[in-house]
Structures are given as C-alpha cells and as structure tokens.
Amino acid sequence: MTLRAIILGAAAGGGLPQWNCGCENCNLARRGEIPAQTQSSLAVSPDGQNWAILNASPDIRIQLGNTPLLFPTGLREMPVQSVLVTNGDIDHVAGLLTLREMQPFTLFATNSIHDVIAENPIFDALNASVVKRRPILLNEPFELVTNLTATLFPVPGKVPLYLEGEHVQTDLVGEQTVGVALHTQGKSAYYIPGCAALTPELRAQLDGADLLFFDGTLWQDDEMVRTGLGQKTGKRMGHMSMDGPEGSIAGFADMQIGRKVFVHMNNTNPVLRPNSAENAQACAKGWTIGRDGMEITL
Amino acid sequence: MTLRAIILGAAAGGGLPQWNCGCENCNLARRGEIPAQTQSSLAVSPDGQNWAILNASPDIRIQLGNTPLLFPTGLREMPVQSVLVTNGDIDHVAGLLTLREMQPFTLFATNSIHDVIAENPIFDALNASVVKRRPILLNEPFELVTNLTATLFPVPGKVPLYLEGEHVQTDLVGEQTVGVALHTQGKSAYYIPGCAALTPELRAQLDGADLLFFDGTLWQDDEMVRTGLGQKTGKRMGHMSMDGPEGSIAGFADMQIGRKVFVHMNNTNPVLRPNSAENAQACAKGWTIGRDGMEITL
Numbered sequence: 001m002t003l004r005a006i007i008l009g010a011a012a013g014g015g016l017p018q019w020n021c022g023c024e025n026c027n028l029a030r031r032g033e034i035p036a037q038t039q040s041s042l043a044v045s046p047d048g049q050n051w052a053i054l055n056a057s058p059d060i061r062i063q064l065g066n067t068p069l070l071f072p073t074g075l076r077e078m079p080v081q082s083v084l085v086t087n088g089d090i091d092h093v094a095g096l097l098t099l100r101e102m103q104p105f106t107l108f109a110t111n112s113i114h115d116v117i118a119e120n121p122i123f124d125a126l127n128a129s130v131v132k133r134r135p136i137l138l139n140e141p142f143e144l145v146t147n148l149t150a151t152l153f154p155v156p157g158k159v160p161l162y163l164e165g166e167h168v169q170t171d172l173v174g175e176q177t178v179g180v181a182l183h184t185q186g187k188s189a190y191y192i193p194g195c196a197a198l199t200p201e202l203r204a205q206l207d208g209a210d211l212l213f214f215d216g217t218l219w220q221d222d223e224m225v226r227t228g229l230g231q232k233t234g235k236r237m238g239h240m241s242m243d244g245p246e247g248s249i250a251g252f253a254d255m256q257i258g259r260k261v262f263v264h265m266n267n268t269n270p271v272l273r274p275n276s277a278e279n280a281q282a283c284a285k286g287w288t289i290g291r292d293g294m295e296i297t298l
Numbered sequence: 299m300t301l302r303a304i305i306l307g308a309a310a311g312g313g314l315p316q317w318n319c320g321c322e323n324c325n326l327a328r329r330g331e332i333p334a335q336t337q338s339s340l341a342v343s344p345d346g347q348n349w350a351i352l353n354a355s356p357d358i359r360i361q362l363g364n365t366p367l368l369f370p371t372g373l374r375e376m377p378v379q380s381v382l383v384t385n386g387d388i389d390h391v392a393g394l395l396t397l398r399e400m401q402p403f404t405l406f407a408t409n410s411i412h413d414v415i416a417e418n419p420i421f422d423a424l425n426a427s428v429v430k431r432r433p434i435l436l437n438e439p440f441e442l443v444t445n446l447t448a449t450l451f452p453v454p455g456k457v458p459l460y461l462e463g464e465h466v467q468t469d470l471v472g473e474q475t476v477g478v479a480l481h482t483q484g485k486s487a488y489y490i491p492g493c494a495a496l497t498p499e500l501r502a503q504l505d506g507a508d509l510l511f512f513d514g515t516l517w518q519d520d521e522m523v524r525t526g527l528g529q530k531t532g533k534r535m536g537h538m539s540m541d542g543p544e545g546s547i548a549g550f551a552d553m554q555i556g557r558k559v560f561v562h563m564n565n566t567n568p569v570l571r572p573n574s575a576e577n578a579q580a581c582a583k584g585w586t587i588g589r590d591g592m593e594i595t596l
Binding site for chain 1 (some may be wrong): 312357420444461
C-alpha cells in the first residue's frame with residue numbers, strides 16, 4: 001500500500017443538505033432517506049500515520065470527528081501535518097478558520113490563492129508562529145507530507161465567486177484553480193475537485209493515471225436552471241458536467257485510468273440518490289460515486 | 299407562549315470535541331460517552347414561524363440540519379428572517395460564510411462588529427443585493443424578527459483574538475461585545491454568550507429577568523492552564539468563570555432571575571460531563587446546563 005485516501009466530504013459547496021435548499025435531494029437527505037454529504041475535502045496519507053488534508057471545508061470539524069484515523073494522538077498532537085487548498089472558494093478555505101487553536105501545520109497553496117486568503121484578516125486566526133503558509137509553484141514537486149510528494153498543476157477555472165467582477169472568465173488557466181498530482185512508488189493519483197474543461201493538456205497529463213478524483217458538480221450543465229434553483233449553468237460556475245457530449249463521462253471514456261471517482265457533487269446532482277438512473281449510468285461507465293468516509297487505497 | 303428559544307450550539311469556540319484536542323471531555327465526546335456539542339448559537343422566535351439566529355457558528359449548516367423548525371419551507375424559502383452577531387469572534391461570525399447562496403435575510407450587528415466583518419472581502423459572499431447589513435445602536439430597540447423587539451447593550455469583553463495587538467484590554471465596554479435583550483409581552487429574556495465581568499450596571503439590568511442565557515466558558519479561571527492546554531486564564535480570554543467568589547454562580551446567587559441557562563461552554567468545562575460533580579453543583583445552584591437542541595419557551 002502506497003497511498004491511503006479518505007473522502008472527508010463528497011459534496012460541493014453548500015453540502016447535502018444545503019442550509020436553504022428545499023430541492024428533492026436536500027429534502028431526502030434531511031429525512032435520512034439518502035445519505036447526507038459534507039463539503040469537499042480529501043485526506044491522503046502514504047502510511048496511515050501522517051496525513052495531509054486537501055481542501056479545508058466549512059464542515060472540517062465534523063469531518064475530522066467522524067474519522068478515527070485523524071483523531072488527536074495526544075493532548076494536542078495531530079496526525080495532520082499539512083493542509084493544501086486548490087482554489088479560494090469558500091467550500092475549500094472556510095474550514096481554515098476551524099483549524100485555529102495554535103496547532104502547528106503547513107498550509108500549501110499557490111501564491112495567488114495565498115493572496116486571496118491573506119486579504120482577509122480573519123485568517124490571522126492561523127497564528128503565523130505555528131502555521132507556516134508555504135507558496136507552491138506550478139509543476140514543481142514538493143513534499144506534501146513526509147514520504148509523499150505532490151505537484152500542483154493548473155486546470156481551467158475562475159476566481160472565487162466573492163471576487164468576481166463584472167466580466168468573469170470561467171476557463172482561466174493559472175494559479176487560481178489547480179489540480180494535485182500525487183506520485184508514490186511508481187503510481188499516480190490525481191485530485192481535481194473543480195475543472196471547467198478537459199483540455200488536451202489535461203487529457204495528456206491524466207491518461208494512464210492509477211486513480212483520479214474528479215469534479216462531479218453537476219449532472220447536466222443546466223441542472224440549476226431546470227430545477228428552478230438558479231440562473232447559472234455549470235459552465236458559468238466553472239465546472240464541466242458529467243453527462244452529455246462535452247461531459248466528463250464522455251471525455252474520459254477513451255482514456256486509461258485505473259479508478260475514477262466523482263467528488264465535489266452539488267446537492268442537485270441526481271447521482272447523489274443511490275438508486276437513481278443517473279447514478280447507475282455513471283457506475284456503468286466505470287465511475288465510482290464518492291461519498292463521505294469512503295477510503296480508497298492504492 | 300411569547301418566546302421560543304432553541305440552543306443550536308451550546309459549546310464555545312472549538313466545539314466539543316475540538317478538532318485538535320485530546321482532553322478528557324473531547325475524547326469522551328468522540329467515543330460517544332458524553333454528548334457532543336456544536337458551537338455557540340441560539341435561535342429565537344415569537345411564534346415558531348419566523349426565526350432569528352443569534353450568532354452564526356461555524357457549525358451552522360449541521361445545526362440547521364438538526365432543527366426541523368428551521369428547515370426550508372419551499373424550494374428556497376426559509377423561516378430564518380435575520381441573523382445577529384454579538385461580537386466578531388470566529389465562533390460567532392464564521393457561519394456567515396455558510397449563509398451565502400443568495401438567500402435574503404437581515405444581518406444585525408453594531409457598527410463596530412459590522413466593520414470587523416467588512417474588512418474581510420470573503421464575507422462579500424453575502425451578496426449585498428439580498429443580505430442587508432443593518433447597524434444597530436446600543437440601547438436602541440429594533441425589530442429582530444416580526445413581532446419580536448430586541449435591544450443590544452454593551453458587556454465587558456475584548457476584541458476578537460485575530461485582531462489582538464500587543465496590549466489587550468479584556469474588559470472593554472462598548473460596541474465590540476454585546477448582550478441581547480428580548481422584550482415580549484411584559485417578559486424579558488437575555489442572551490449574553492461572552493462576558494468578562496458582572497458589573498453593577500449589568501446586575502441592575504438583569505435583575506428580575508425571566509430568562510437568561512449566560513457565558514459558561516470555563517468552570518475555573520485557570521482551567522486551561524491546569525489541564526495543560528494553554529497558558530491563558532478565563533479573564534485573559536474575556537470570560538468570567540462559573541465557580542469561585544468572582545464567578546457567575548456566586549455573582550447571580552442573590553438576583554431574581556426566572557431561569558438561568560449556561561451556554562458557550564469550552565470543551566474543557568467539567569459541566570459538559572452530565573455526571574460530573576461540577577454539573578451537579580451548578581444545577582443545585584439553580585442553573586440549567588445548556589445543550590444542543592434544548593428548547594426553552596417563555
């Protein structure tokens with residue numbers, strides 16, 4: 001075993017149920033008829049002892065409380081060595097506020113994402129004397145946690161919603177939205193919770209991967225509009241959808257990837273209903289629908 | 299019935315268990331041997347239909363999901379009309395980030411607390427076109443929710459930890475830490491989740507109240523030091539303790555208050571163990587130990 005990964009949260013921002021949403025999925029989750037899912041986060045470890053958390057979701061306190069491998073090992077000793085954030089979205093950074101409490105760890109992000117965080121004095125709750133903010137260059141390997149090397153690479157995306165101006169480019173390729181490559185003993189795993197398009201560069205990079213966690217925000221591009229919950233398409237939100245000719249299921253169909261797992265699923269996504277036709281369809285195409293607490297080893 | 303109050307979260311910042319804490323209480327809560335408690339928040343309503351949330355804790359999504367009275371009443375209709383924050387501490391404002399999603403409500407706070415929030419662009423996630431930030435003057439009644447009037451008043455406290463400078467005054471009386479008075483049909487309820495000292499002014503104001511929710515952060519002033527978890531006393535953190543001659547139990551002993559409920563309890567507080575001697579002692583002195591989900595009507 002060279003990599004253990006635990007999905008701490010399989011849902012996109014808002015979670016399942018989302019606080020103010022009365023859609024079918026959210027109501028089913030409130031009634032316990034389908035499993036509730038917390039917001040986007042993945043824990044990874046090369047040995048089961050030392051862990052990195054990829055994205056600090058607003059639900060991180062509950063997520064850690066549900067994950068015995070991440071419990072404190074002493075009065076204030078933690079198996080979590082580092083936290084990495086892949087963009088500045090609230091579902092990926094708000095949990096940093098929970099990680100105050102004078103607990104040492106390293107916070108990894110690109111310079112651009114570190115800047116977004118630093119513009120908010122509230123994140124000074126992460127005392128600089130114990131939490132080291134380390135900027136990571138694109139495509140430069142670094143030690144994510146002892147004995148596990150990672151590389152950040154750009155994927156098409158946009159700036160966080162709360163920083164959007166009048167004109168929003170939704171397929172920016174740069175430091176604001178990144179994927180994570182984990183290389184360990186000749187095997188490779190990728191974590192890409194947000195991705196606006198499967199570019200030729202990305203296809204080339206991911207082909208042959210042993211494990212992929214990929215953006216499963218929406219089933220259909222106009223899902224929010226159809227369900228009467230918003231006016232934005234998936235594309236406008238910087239996410240490619242699962243279904244359709246431009247979707248991720250079709251996009252990855254001809255590629256060699258050992259295991260493909262959807263994460264970051266919006267509460268409207270029908271695959272979150274275990275008995276839905278869409279869930280069956282995605283599984284039939286070789287995808288695993290991620291869920292909270294799911295562990296995958298490589 | 300003129301007031302319904304539900305304790306959404308009975309714990310102080312960090313919650314029970316706190317993510318990185320291996321103290322006795324946190325370990326018991328992780329093992330399910332004592333009830334876990336989420337972070338500081340109270341919901342109040344004059345009619346059970348329209349609600350205000352007092353303090354937006356980081357756990358607010360989970361708290362709302364556990365409280366059927368606060369479930370959406372339609373696709374995007376909510377019984378929550380307003381949110382009020384009593385200081386700028388992370389345990390009281392971080393949940394505002396969860397309340398994004400284009401849901402209309404009014405955000406009440408003093409000007410000073412609004413300023414603390416506004417200094418952080420991440421809170422622009424609360425779109426100004428739907429979330430109205432309304433500044434409230436001290437000692438001026440306002441409509442908190444339809445048919446429920448509230449007044450904010452200063453209580454001794456300090457600025458949020460993440461804004462502390464080199465010299466920290468822990469008994470500031472002004473706009474940075476407030477209590478909430480609720481007056482309804484001749485009865486009065488008070489909510490004071492943080493309070494550094496019981497001043498003569500505060501005693502005069504609270505004497506004769508029908509219901510009081512009060513700061514129960516620590517049992518003993520040096521509790522964090524004794525348990526090896528920190529170097530700060532309760533006083534340094536801006537909280538009076540329950541026990542001792544200067545504590546809240548002694549301080550309120552000679553006052554006429556209909557019902558006294560401790561909230562905002564730190565994970566180290568022994569009253570969080572239902573069978574502890576300290577819990578029994580507080581109850582014997584006429585206090586109720588708040589817990590998540592407890593409803594109190596007036």
